[in-house]
Amino acid sequence: MSASEQELNEFRVEVAAWMKDNSPADPGFLLPQTFMEVGDERQLDFLRNWQHKIWSAGYLGMAWPKEYGGCGVEPIYQSIADKEMRRLAVPICFNVIGLGWAGPLINDIGSEEQKAKYLKGILNAEDVWCQGFSEPDHGSDLGNAQTRAVRDGDEYVLNGQKIWTTMGNFAKYMILLARTNPDSPRKYDGLSFFLSPMHVSGIDTRPIRKLTGEFGFTETFFTDARIPADSIMGEEGQGWKIAMKTLQYERGAEAGAAGGQSMVRMTVEDMISQLDGVRRDGAPVLEDPVVRDQVVEAIMEEKALFLGDRRARIGHLTTDYPGSLPLSHKLRGTEMTRRMRQLAINLQGAEGALYVGDDDARQGGFWQRAYLNSFSATIGGGTSQVQANIIAEHVLGLPK
């Protein structure tokens, strides 16, 4: 029996009220814009507390089973809570790999033991999760992962190297894509998927400094590291399929994710708001006709993406090149974001040259940092160039 419109509305009001009352004050130090820049213990503790608080209030993992820390209600509730968190621009729920990737996967195909072991810790932020997919020499080419996992009795022995491990230095567990069979004729078939512990001898991490100057990622080195054999998800050789499955959950609570916001809200409206008080030729910058033209373009780009999501649900309006809208969403969204954030700085006038740490910097250098961070999305998860190939080949049917 689904919730009535009225019930949902009441819930929305309740969440909003709770968020307003409980959203933490500015801690006086730099907070991450995304889960990819938790650089120190202070930030980690702050975000851990905040996620725990949201979970305790019952606004995280709402659609997950009660016995594993969830609330067992319809996903629509979580979607509403997510939207309110987004709207009210509260701090992020940082344990994203757990909440949006590992957790849903365990929920979907994990054993009872696995569910009991992992799910609650993901939600209450006790167990930080990280992801080990990318490798240094195969950035856009996940299927080519070379990190080896060799079965030895009750254990797998890991050797190799991962990169772009978010919070690798804080994480207790990693979802890991490793090669169990180097001789398989199709490279994808040689991969397996693990829920690997991180606090194991032979697993070492080294923080990577981002172009923003902050930390948040690590490299992860495996040197004869031994993990229990039952860390594997599914069977040997199913790694690629399972890894692809985890990507589905990103789409929100309806798709199985626990919920929470993984990044600070930065809409085109926020971009425009930050220009309050910026002047050009002695007048508000938004009165300049050329600036207005650029801003309208940015608004339309964002609106087109929203409208595309709506249209994607209408079967009759998606018969040309089916799959086009969902498959191009990442490319469009991330490139739009990059352009919009670059515009944000360009329009700031002389203050555009300031950075995080300057009192005069607009919103503490928020947009400067955001622009530099935007490349994590146009590069990570398949560069925009690779995305365009995928769309060309899979949607338009163009030759490889």
Next chain:
Amino acid sequence: MSASEQELNEFRVEVAAWMKDNSPADPGFLLPQTFMEVGDERQLDFLRNWQHKIWSAGYLGMAWPKEYGGCGVEPIYQSIADKEMRRLAVPICFNVIGLGWAGPLINDIGSEEQKAKYLKGILNAEDVWCQGFSEPDHGSDLGNAQTRAVRDGDEYVLNGQKIWTTMGNFAKYMILLARTNPDSPRKYDGLSFFLSPMHVSGIDTRPIRKLTGEFGFTETFFTDARIPADSIMGEEGQGWKIAMKTLQYERGAEAGAAGGQSMVRMTVEDMISQLDGVRRDGAPVLEDPVVRDQVVEAIMEEKALFLGDRRARIGHLTTDYPGSLPLSHKLRGTEMTRRMRQLAINLQGAEGALYVGDDDARQGGFWQRAYLNSFSATIGGGTSQVQANIIAEHVLGLPK
């Protein structure tokens, strides 16, 4: 002994005066914007008369030897005459393949017989020349030309097909790239270069209608066509080298071309002039700030090209990626032209939807036609995409 500044200035004044006195009146029918759209006999006769008149006055082929119809003076005189023709926007000198490609080549490496036979007819416009390089299946891939030329006694027998033959239906001669050795290990080494007569049994042409609606090109079909063996330039197998050589002459009188303007002047200044009287929101279109911004961009693009030509002559300022400026000139010039002409139409308001033949069309639809024609340059002579490859590989040294 070179001419003094004063002599050259006097000459400039003399040419300008002559052009003003002798430039023909608007004939009342559509005149070609370039030599690539001489579509009917009326246009041909008009342009033939005009070129003959310029030549008779001594302003064409000025640097070519006197005995072959030239004036035997320094090329700087021809450059001055060319600039004046361009500045005064007189009609074009249409016999471009003769004046700018075949003629200089014959001057350079032709025998005395060839010079005596061909050069004067090129200058006085009696002999129209065309070019047979492109083939239907290898648009951007000249080196792969498949038209066969087989030596048979005193003749070569031609079989195959060429496309994009300018004025093929009017031409008496063709510069032809044909394959004499299909078995040569390097495809380029199998090609030879001919000065082929066109009025020969087995050579047939079919006019191609351009996207503008006009004619000017033909397809050329060779069916056991026999041409004299001494039509060959150089030796068998030197075709590619000679063809590449002809491209050098395009750079003007100093490089060996006979002179004359091959296309109607269309600078960004002309583009702006055509907007006289166009209004947007009740005011002159050039008062609109966004339009102004776009026009400034167009002006800068054109100016950058001019400045690049200047800088290219300064050794010290061309040590990074040598060859960059000359090798990218075609790509930059043709793409700039295309964008500028598209802008020309966009700024016309409702009249931008009119075309050649409409009394209300701005300058008789000049810019509409010019925009559509601009693709001949972004496609012909190596598409912009191929040009970009060439620059990437030859200038930047990027892998193929």
Next chain:
Amino acid sequence: MSLIGNTTLTFSEEQAMLLDVAREFCRDKSPMTAVRAQLDSDRGFDQALWDKMVSLGWAGISLPESCGGSGLGVGALVPVIESMGRAMLGTPLISSALAGQLLLRAGDAQQTERLLPNIAAGVPATLALLDNGDWGDNGIGLILDDKRVLRGVKKCVPDASVADLFVVSVSFEGRAALAVVRADQLVAGALGPNALIDQTKRAANVDFSGVTVDEENIIVGPDVAIALRDVRLLGALLVAAEATGSAAACLDTIVDYLKTRKQFGKLIGSYQALKHPTVEILTATDSARSFIYHAATMVDDDVLDTDAEIACRMAKVQACQTLLYAGDRGIQFHGGMGFTYECDAQLYIRRAQWSQQQFGDVQHHRKRLAALLLG
């Protein structure tokens, strides 16, 4: 999210049916050979085909049932016009529908009941709005004097040579008014056909001088200015719908060529230099479709509200930009073939110039969007 604003996008069963029928109809009845056969014709379309379209009810889709229409509203026309744009099928449907809308929105009951049934029945009508090349000029140059006689010329009146009825914006006693003129009222030589860059379209300059307008055919009052504004927005939307269809067809044409043409020994579709811009055309076309169906959702028979105005203008901007880009790349990517009249790419690039200049170009609408969105 107030700047992004309304993002409603719904699609009714009627619209779905119309889309299916129209796409099939256009594909079957208007293949490229048929389109090309009309390029040099006087009328620009085949009368028998128009009659079939009328018999399908298309001329009356957006008119009220009381006037012989289907009462589905102008949003229901969008899938039909998009389908026609896809087939490059030129007919007076857009002109007639907009003339109908203008009458519906500005006329009184007597006028709409008298005039609209003919339009719904397929008698071509058109609207004459342009006094000069400037869509941003709000003045009206055509004068209706106190003897009800017209004086002046309207520019680039679409489908003028086949229209039976002209709905004409006029200046009457210093105010915007509408005059309805029958074709048989025009003096000989009143029509000066335009030579259009888009050869699938027809338009003419129309000299209305000397025509005495029937008293009952004069529409005055405060609704006129609002109706004129709304019909320009609806015009922008329908042109956007058509341009979106044409962009989608242009994309198909490009994709087909990229899959079959070889250069340097490879299918040219495998080169990223062609592949990636083609993806851009796809995503831009996707955006255009989203915008036109959003706008179709937002418009109805009432006065258009701000959300609807924003939607129509955005649709026009996105669709025209997309087609301008697709048409331009369409020529380029066809290489030498693209430079020929024979290649269909030329149809799209020419359509792009036409669409861009109907009811205001991209810049025109973006300027107004800035005012609506940024104050």
Next chain:
Amino acid sequence: MSLIGNTTLTFSEEQAMLLDVAREFCRDKSPMTAVRAQLDSDRGFDQALWDKMVSLGWAGISLPESCGGSGLGVGALVPVIESMGRAMLGTPLISSALAGQLLLRAGDAQQTERLLPNIAAGVPATLALLDNGDWGDNGIGLILDDKRVLRGVKKCVPDASVADLFVVSVSFEGRAALAVVRADQLVAGALGPNALIDQTKRAANVDFSGVTVDEENIIVGPDVAIALRDVRLLGALLVAAEATGSAAACLDTIVDYLKTRKQFGKLIGSYQALKHPTVEILTATDSARSFIYHAATMVDDDVLDTDAEIACRMAKVQACQTLLYAGDRGIQFHGGMGFTYECDAQLYIRRAQWSQQQFGDVQHHRKRLAALLLG
């Protein structure tokens, strides 16, 4: 061709020599390791290196021989600054040279003869022009009162912490004037160092309040406004020269990576998706170089004429656009590596933001170019 206008571009033997020397010097003395070693330093440059530059005469290149300079004019600085930009070498050279130009153009003989020799001898100077973030605001907020006391703050004064001399735009008796302030006149805490996105640069907000300006260090008169305008144009030119060098270096960095990094079994430089935008960076950088050396040709010690103004503005527009594009693509094309602080691409993208915002951004100059070119 009056719109394209002056296209003079000459390069003197002196410039050629300076270019050779500067490129070699920067390559040898300022490798990336040295640049990186300064990123977190207070001063942002190595004093010993600066001393060497001074001994090469760079601090006085653009100053008259009578003041201890080489009398080569500001155009001769362009190859030096371009070379420094290429090496990402930050020093007070631009600030000092511009402060010198401002004194030279506005000061009287007594003032220039007194102040310029120090600058030529390598004592760092700077200019304080910005009262707020708006380069298009012609008002001056810093007040010099009738007791010669300053009141107010200048924003983002480059190299403020190392400058011995500040040339400050002030409002004096309601008119633009200049005040020359020695570092030792500043009160404690007057400097509020900025955190800049470009870590090779240094700047500070400077509170001049309370400083009493020596009478001989006040510059008034009609030349001040003209000198201020000209020095902003020269500033635009020098920043453009620097940005052009940085863009060229960014291009090199990209090309190197494209030639060595493999993905999907191929060198990534073979993919057109990377190859063609890299060609765009090349041609844009080519244009930027042409514009800066054209502008270098057009400027001299006299009041800048319209051609020179156009040249400086175009140089700024082209160079900044180029570096913004190159820096952005530089990150993207380095993939995951580009996302690290360790990768040099970050230096260029940060420099791009800095350069864009010095002496007016691209839009600022394009707007003024429109006025100059189109009326």
